[in-house]
Amino acid sequence: MFAKGNRHISAEMLFEEANQAKVSVSLATVYNTLNQFTEAGLLRQVAINSSKSYFDTNNAEHHHYYLEDSHELMDIPSADVAVGEIPGPPAGYEIVRVDVVVRLRRKEPARR
Numbered sequence: 001m002f003a004k005g006n007r008h009i010s011a012e013m014l015f016e017e018a019n020q021a022k023v024s025v026s027l028a029t030v031y032n033t034l035n036q037f038t039e040a041g042l043l044r045q046v047a048i049n050s051s052k053s054y055f056d057t058n059n060a061e062h063h064h065y066y067l068e069d070s071h072e073l074m075d076i077p078s079a080d081v082a083v084g085e086i087p088g089p090p091a092g093y094e095i096v097r098v099d100v101v102v103r104l105r106r107k108e109p110a111r112r
């Protein structure tokens with residue numbers, strides 16, 4: 001999983017890759033493993049919605065474009081995003097990190 005450079009991978013994608021590599025593993029095991037890697041700080045989870053999330057092998061701070069047509073994530077360097085006006089956290093809390101997901105779709109071809 002880490003061999004192919006920085007990747008954004010879903011549990012389903014990894015499950016599919018395992019199957020193609022003739023590795024016998026259940027989807028539940030894939031999920032559990034990805035969650036354990038995330039808790040250990042090896043992966044970073046990027047949640048798109050309640051039923052879709054990706055695991056990012058790039059741990060460095062950065063943001064994402066989400067391509068709604070192809071369901072792909074693309075990196076945005078953190079320096080390219082100026083996040084301002086974030087309210088201070090409530091008493092007793094600290095900010096872990098700020099994730100920006102910019103959702104994109106292809107423009108309709110112009111009609112005339």
Ligand SMILES: [Zn+2]
Pocket residue numbers: 008056058062063064073074075
């Ligand atoms: Zn990323």
